[in-house]
Amino acid sequence: MNLDQLKQVSDFEWHIAPSGKMRVPAVIYADRALITEMDDKVHEQITNVATLPGIVQAAYAMPDAHWGYGFPIGGVAAFDAEESGVVSAGGVGFDISCGVRTLYTGLTAAEIAPLKQRLADRLFTHIPAGVGSTGQLRLDAGEMDAMLRGGARWAVEQGYGNKTDLDRIEEHGCMAGAEPGQVSEQAKRRQRDEIGTLGSGNHYLELQEIVEIYDSKAAERFRLREGEVVVSIHCGSRGLGHQIGTEFLKRMVIAAPGYGIDLPDRELACAPIHSPVGQAYLGAMRAAVNCALANRQVITHLTRKVFADLVPGTHLTLIYDVSHNTCKEEWHTVGGQTRRLYVHRKGATRAFGPGHPSLPGELRDIGQPVLIGGSMGTASYILVGTEEGGTRAFSSACHGAGRAMSRRQATRQWHGRALVDELASQGILIRSPSLRGVAEEAPGAYKDVSAVVDAADHAGLARKVAKLKPLVCIKG
Amino acid sequence: MGGVYWEHFPHQADMGVRGVGPTLAAAFEQAALAMTAVVTDPASVAPVMAVGVDCEAPDDELLLVDWLNALILEMAARHMLFSRFEASLHGHRLHATAWGEAVDVEKHQPAVEIKGATYTELKVEKDETGRWLAQCVVDV
Structure with a gap:
């Protein structure tokens, strides 16, 4: 990016002043x-993004x-519904509520070492991954709607996991306001046998x-100890979320002119929050969030078995458990006023600081765990939300490394085997149904996740707690 | 290359699909083949099962995205891959048949699942020689 177009505010913050149709500045960390x-x-x-109606404070990257x-x-x-603010299907993305969850095992790497091959093989056999794979569950219409309403809570009621899991999931495992009736039959058809699949x-x-x-106090509270092993799962709302994203993108593109919205890019398709299309999308999108939570x-449960x-x-x-493709209704302080905003995070993780009421009691004084996924060969990180982050990008942080090169470039440079x-x-065992898929996902095709996490830490978005190195990777 | 072909073009995170042909329908068919090639080698997919697809959109560009998304839905819901397409267009309405077979992981070695066709780099146009081009980026 040409730095001449930016005003540097600090070593980690760059501003683009409003010009043309921009309603607010843009800020890049x-x-x-x-x-x-x-x-x-x-x-x-x-x-x-800064040109969209009702945007509050700034557009952040x-x-x-x-x-x-x-x-x-x-x-x-973030958008204010009372100021003609919009909700955008493009601002959430196709893989609605894609996210990461991390599980404590209490086992050391030394204890895992002799079992590593068997664990890799067994996990690969038991957790459906890749194109065409199906889960064990077949949902009929009633069960589908119950899943879309209940999220992880529904899954626990069906015997997948424990009630104590729910407190450790955003929205306590169940996104309120989901409307399965707004989810098309096509989206449900795509999901029928996809619950419990990685993608x-x-x-x-x-x-x-x-x-x-890096932060022993927070690490202790998250039960992270050097030399121990955790399990991390990265996936989303599967076919259902993709279909909802696809359908509402089109509906919003077609509806936008009628709402007087001049889209600078069709992918920014949006509708006023207070509009039939906006409300329908919110109901469907929240159902997809529940689908992702149920899926993870x-x-x-399969991993535990x-x-x-x-x-x-x-x-x-x-x-x-964090979701990094969402739009959520949250309260934020803007210019001294507490306002209800619709915060879009597209490839960004919520990072609530200490004291936030939505955090479970035992984590409330320390802040929210922020889970950052790496690629197969590189590190992942766990950060914690900070109070300072609340004054940055509506308590948001990065979500991963981000690709540095295209899939085609990657397959030219690396061979799967x-x-x-x-x-x-x-010492990293990969299990995947597709060697080409492995080449496309080569660690070298991604940005340096450590540099990304350091920048998030220095910019005050979230604070580094621990670094994780992959031992086994089941890849879809 | 000749007058009827498909190709991929790069996108930082995903993949661009492009179809070229003497008619709009041919360009749409080629774009669909390019999409299959994101997942697997189209030559490895036997065209033994037919699925009908119908869609309608306000313009040709939105119709291309609709067409590819209709195929993505059929691929996902039926766990199929397609390697042969026959499309006919009437205004901004498309009627097509896609032939393919069920995904076989051993045989097809599918690289990645396609989540959706997007409006990014979306273009449907006729060049000065009368040849049609249809392209967009697909999210994987």
Whole structure:
């Protein structure tokens, strides 16, 4: 990105002053190296977001921002319904409520070492991943609607996990305001047998070793100890979410002119929050959030079963579950006033600081765990929300490394089999139904996640707590 | 290359699909083949099962996205891959048949699942030689 177009406010904050149709400034959090490498499209897209009706304060881009659809991936924007604010299907994305959850195992890497191959094989066999895979559940119409209303709470009621899991999930495992009636038959048809599946692309299930602790107080509260192993699951709302995203993008593109909205880019398709289309989308999108929460809950159950078989006596407890493609109704202080806003996070993680009422009691004084996924060969991180973050991008942080090169470039540079062997020599076991998929997801095709996380930490978006290194990766 | 072909074009996180042909329908068919090629080698997919697809949109560009999304829905819900397409267009209405088979992980080695066709880099146009081009980015 051309730095001449930006005003540098600090080492980690860059502003774009409003011009043309922009209603508010745009703000990018990144260090000089990250922003220099950032695609010019991020500048164009974040500037476009700043033109949308009812946007509050600024349009924000996280340190991992890259070229997305309408919104950059790594984009955050809040809208006030009472000021003709909009909700945007593009601002949430196709994979609604895609997110990460991390489970505590209480096992050390040394204890896992002799079981690693078997765990990898067993997890790969038991957790459906990749194109065409199906879950064990078949939902009829009534069960589908109950799942879309209940989210992870529904899954727990069906026997997938424990009630104590729910407190460790955003919205306590169930997004209010879901309206299954707003979800099309096509979307439901796509989901019929997909509950409890990982999907493909950058989705994964990993065993990770905690290799470094930066904040011992927060680490202790999250039960993170150096040398121990956690399980992280990265996936979303599967076919149902994709279909809802697709359908509402079109509905909003067609409806926008009628609402007097001049879209700078069709992907920014949006509708006023107080409009039939806006309300229908919110009802469907919240149902998709529940679908994602149920999905991760069922996968958690399958993971627990594998561990119970191979390592009897282990109890995998949920550390936290975050969603990074959402639009949520939240209260934020803007210019001294507390306002109800619709915060879009597209490839950005909510990062509530200490004291936030939505946090479970035992974490309330420390802040929300912020789970940042890496790629197969690189690190993942756990951060914690800060009070300072509340004054930055509506308590939001990055979500991952973000791609640095296209899939085609990646397949030219790496071969799946060679990559799997190379990672195995580093002690990282990959299991995937597709070697081409592995090559497309080569760690080298991603940005340096450590630089992204450092920038988020220095910018005050969230504070680093622990670094995780992959041991086993089940890839869709 | 000849007058009828498909190709991919790069996008930082995803993949662009492009179809070219002497008619709009041919360009749409080629774009669909390009989409299959994001997942697997189209030559590995036997065209043994037919599925009908109908869609309608306010303009040709939205229609291309609708067409690809209709196929994505059929691929996902039926767990199928398609390798042969026959489309006919009447105004902004499309009627098509897609032939393919059920996903076989061993045989097809599917690289990635497609989430949706997008409006990014979306273009449907006829060049000065009368050849049609239809393209957009698909989210994977």
